[in-house]
Amino acid sequence: MLCTDCLALRDQVAIYENELDMLHEEHQTQQLTDIQQLKGVKNPRRSGTGQLGSLRADRHVFISDSGAKGTIESLVEPSDGVATVTVEFPTPDVTPTILGIKEYYCQLEESLQFEFKATSAVSLGDHKVAELAKGPKVAVTDASKVTDVGELKNLIAELQRELADLEKCGEELEVEIEERKEVYLEEIAELQVRRPCGDSQSPPAIGWTCVCSCVTLCCVEELENAQADLDTQMKEQCADYDELLSEKMALDIEIAAYRDLVELEEDRLCYL
Known part of the structure; x- marks a missing residue:
């Protein structure tokens, strides 16, 4: 385009x-x-002999x-x-x-x-980013199809708002990860303290502790994966924002060139 x-x-x-x-x-x-x-015009002026000058x-x-x-x-x-x-x-x-x-x-x-x-030439790959409940991915408008400077400014403002929302969502997820991690560690410590004595009760308590540890690790891994997906999404949004800024600068350069051309044409017409 x-x-x-x-x-x-x-x-x-x-x-x-x-x-x-x-x-x-x-x-x-x-x-x-x-x-x-002007050469064809003759100025009849009498000389002393009566001839035209x-x-x-x-x-x-x-x-x-x-x-x-x-x-x-x-x-x-x-x-x-x-x-x-x-x-x-x-x-x-x-x-x-x-x-x-x-x-x-x-x-x-x-x-x-x-x-x-x-x-x-850049390959996008086959990696698909999962949608998050708190930060769903929003489709970005193709900036190459937008020619109006006002629309570009609105699109840039919208991307800035989305970027701020994603950063806020990322901070909330980090806080939630830390809170859940602390809660799971406390539960593991309580289960280890409450484990009954005796050989007959020992294996079930150990098995239950292992299950809780596995569940905790799975939850932590899910949260880390969600955070990684969110970081990837934020990088994509930043790349789109940089592309829009580059196109805006190119449009500003074209507008300045057109203004210079118009001024030159006006100066040239003044000499005609």
Whole structure:
């Protein structure tokens, strides 16, 4: 999806370049037309012998502070050297700006293609994370399909809330693990103290203690597995959050580039 957007942006840059070339051609055509019209104008001025005074066209090339080239054409009288008509045709050079924008989009396209290949090469594996009662896994929206900056901000805020809930749930599970561990250890100690004396009663008491120990270990293992699953889920949520931040930064860069392009176009139109 992002590669398609980059290709569309590159096509749009090509369209802008074509429009710029057409504007240059129209400007040059209009300039030549104005020069021809000015050369065709004759100023009838009587001389001492009754002949018409001839006009001479002078062209001066100048360079402005911004680096734009322009020409000044003057129709002057050979006799007195007074300019009768002065026409100024500024031609701003925006070629370096267009080339810089084109290079930026090419680099952006290459980087996005590299990120897409790297993401597709990562294997997710066949490990399935079990759902927890207190912290069910929430499906994350595909950020590549979201183009609105407001929606991205809402999605980031939602992921931050989910991350805070998961951290809180993890802390509660750790506290619960410690509490159950202490309770089970106390029960084991009480059972060992209450074990009756005598050879006939000794084996059942030992067997019951072993059963309680096994149950306690199983519960502890279940809690540890639940905590590991929760940590994995939190890492996935953090990875999604980092990906959204990267896409937001890319969108901010594109918006800034568009604003610069609009400002350059406005400056260019002011010179026309």
